[in-house]
Amino acid sequence: xxxxxxxxxxxxxxxxxxxxxxxxxxxxxxxxxxxxxxxxxxxxxxxxxxxxxxxxxxxxxxxxxxxxxxxxxxxxxxxxxxxxxxxxxxxxxxxxxxxxxxxxxxxxxxxxxxxxxxxxxxxxxxxxxxxxxxxxxxxxxxxxxxxxxxxxxxxxxxxxxxxxxxxxxxxxxxxxxxxxxxxxxxxxxxxxxxxxxxxxxxxxxxxxxxxxxxxxxxxxxxxxxxxxxxxxxxxxxxxxxxxxxxxxxxxxxxxxxxxxxxxxxxxxxxxxxxxxxxxxxxxxxxxxxxxxxxxxxxxxxxxxxxxxxxxxxxxxxxxxxxxxxxxxxxxxxxxxxxxxxxxxxxxxxxxxxxxxxxxxxxxxxxxxxxxxxxxxxxxxxxxxxxxxxxxxxxxxxxxxxxxx
Ligand code: C6P
Numbered sequence: 494x495x496x497x498x499x500x501x502x503x504x505x506x507x508x509x510x511x512x513x514x515x516x517x518x519x520x521x522x523x524x525x526x527x528x529x530x531x532x533x534x535x536x537x538x539x540x541x542x543x544x545x546x547x548x549x550x551x552x553x554x555x556x557x558x559x560x561x562x563x564x565x566x567x568x569x570x571x572x573x574x575x576x577x578x579x580x581x582x583x584x585x586x587x588x589x590x591x592x593x594x595x596x597x598x599x600x601x602x603x604x605x606x607x608x609x610x611x612x613x614x615x616x617x618x619x620x621x622x623x624x625x626x627x628x629x630x631x632x633x634x635x636x637x638x639x640x641x642x643x644x645x646x647x648x649x650x651x652x653x654x655x656x657x658x659x660x661x662x663x664x665x666x667x668x669x670x671x672x673x674x675x676x677x678x679x680x681x682x683x684x685x686x687x688x689x690x691x692x693x694x695x696x697x698x699x700x701x702x703x704x705x706x707x708x709x710x711x712x713x714x715x716x717x718x719x720x721x722x723x724x725x726x727x728x729x730x731x732x733x734x735x736x737x738x739x740x741x742x743x744x745x746x747x748x749x750x751x752x753x754x755x756x757x758x759x760x761x762x763x764x765x766x767x768x769x770x771x772x773x774x775x776x777x778x779x780x781x782x783x784x785x786x787x788x789x790x791x792x793x794x795x796x797x798x799x800x801x802x803x804x805x806x807x808x809x810x811x812x813x814x815x816x817x818x819x820x821x822x823x824x825x826x827x828x829x830x831x832x833x834x835x836x837x838x839x840x841x842x843x844x845x846x847x848x849x850x851x852x853x854x855x856x857x858x859x860x861x862x863x864x865x866x867x868x869x870x871x872x873x874x875x876x877x878x879x880x881x882x883x884x885x886x887x888x889x890x891x892x893x894x895x896x897x
Contacts, residue, residue: 495795500787500876503528507876514846517881522666522825522872523850524716525697527780531719534779538772546771547745547762561771564778565761571781572711573702574728578760581734582774585725586693587616589712590660592727592764593689594620596737597658603629606655608648611637611862612665612672615855617691621660630657637862641668641817649680656686663695667856667870668817669800669825671695678708687733693717697874698796698823700789703728715773720780724773727764734760741766792875796824799873803882810889816859816868824873827854830889833896835869841892842869847885 501507504526509516518526538560544553546561562577569577583589601607607621607630625632635648643661659681664671678688689710692701696713703711710733714725729737739746739757743766748756757763784792803826807813812831829835839851852867853860860867871885 495791495875497795497876497878501878503530503783504876505529505532511846511848512844517845517847517877517884519871519873519877519881519885520848520850521697521874521877522694522717522854522870524722525719525874526876527721528719528783530783531721531776531779534776535721535772538775543772545768557771557775560775560778561769564774567778567781568726571700571785572726572728573704575704576731579728579731579734581727581729581761581764582769583712583725583727584723584770585714585716586691586712587714589710589725589727590616590689590691591620592740593710593712593729593737594624595740598624598627599738600736601628601630601657604655605630605657606633606651606653607631607658608633608635608651608656608660610635610643610661610672611858612641612643612668612670613660613662613856613858614666614691614693615857617660617662617689618858621658631655634858635661637859640819641665641670641859642819642821643670643672643677645673645676648677652680652684652686654684656681656684658686659688660691661688662691662693663701664692664698664823665817665856665859666694666825667854667859667868668819668827669694669822669872670817670819671821671823673821674708675706678706682707694823694825697784698789698793709733715777715780718777718780719783720777721770721773724770724777726777731760734764739763739766743767787875793823795875796873799877799879799882800824800826802879803871803873803885806882806886807889810886810893812893813889816863816865825870826872827868827870829865829868830893830896833893835867837896838869838889838892841895842885842888845884845888845891847888849885 546558687709716722746766
């Protein structure tokens with residue numbers, strides 16, 4: 494039995510009220526909530542060993558450095574990277590993607606092709622468009638079907654010796670579709686190109702093995718994995734990270750500086766200029782410990798039960814349409830009520846203490862595909878319950894009545 498009651502007690506925020514009603518937090522796709530075990534680590538850092546890292550010989554600095562590097566090793570183990578220096582600490586998924594895009598500017602030439610998928614978040618589209626503007630490379634798009642799945646036959650046709658890079662998310666934030674990344678990586682490598690997988694939405698639900706996937710780059714954000722905001726990771730194969738130039742110049746990323754010439758530090762520091770989010774990095778490690786103590790397999794099994802329960806109940810509401818109906822999906826339900834704007838539904842749900850996201854979810858091309866302005870998105874985490882699903886369903890019915 495999944496220990497849901499015990500787990501909920503770990504999250505102080507889940508016992509608060511919103512507009513006088515118990516909070517039903519179903520916006521986990523935007524950011525997850527933080528367990529007390531992670532909050533305690535943050536309080537401990539600022540109470541006991543707040544100091545800059547990799548710089549001082551004093552005790553506090555050494556303690557902070559040890560904990561920060563310990564967190565890097567936890568991330569390495571979690572993603573099964575071969576080396577700890579293949580884990581670059583960043584401010585999150587967006588920065589990780591921009592770091593790689595910046596690096597490829599010096600490796601691409603006019604006429605090279607890069608491929609993204611129709612299911613991408615804006616942060617996995619815009620940096621590549623900027624890269625194309627800079628280099629003259631051409632952006633191609635893997636199309637999607639009505640169920641919100643990628644059309645792999647079309648992907649096969651896009652691949653050629655001109656392809657240099659492919660970018661795809663592991664799980665779509667707007668629809669919940671789990672993409673067949675293993676197959677995409679294998680096919681891409683057959684033409685000699687590299688693959689970046691955006692794991693922002695996958696990492697709260699499953700445990701990617703970067704070596705088994707043979708992926709070139711994998712990126713994620715701590716705040717979607719029960720960690721704090723402002724910290725994330727980039728995994729890159731050692732050979733790629735050695736090939737890419739530094740992203741930002743500054744302290745910590747250098748070996749030697751003179752006014753004539755600067756040489757760069759070894760990995761991972763070459764990509765980590767300036768004082769990082771030290772506390773955030775340490776807390777990211779604690780969040781990974783927390784998720785692993787429950788077990789990602791147990792989490793995904795429980796969330797799948799919630800998804801099936803919620804899908805069945807929500808579909809009983811007349812005039813409601815779900816977007817994203819792939820069999821292979823995670824615990825996200827994106828929907829609209831016929832003739833009603835998603836924003837209005839979200840506002841009424843909020844008055845009942847129910848937090849959902851409304852709008853285009855930073856995926857305007859998906860909304861354009863369905864010819865809708867946006868959706869209401871309920872995204873469930875392992876600390877949600879079937880009772881909360883019931884509250885959501887009643888809330889949607891009420892919203893429908895009020896808005897029809
Ligand atoms: N999606 C959502 O509500 P950052 O902001 O850097 O931590 O993550 C960006 C990002 C990149 N890729 C995917 C697939 C994502 O889902 C997100 C963030 C949130 O869906 C906020 S827009």
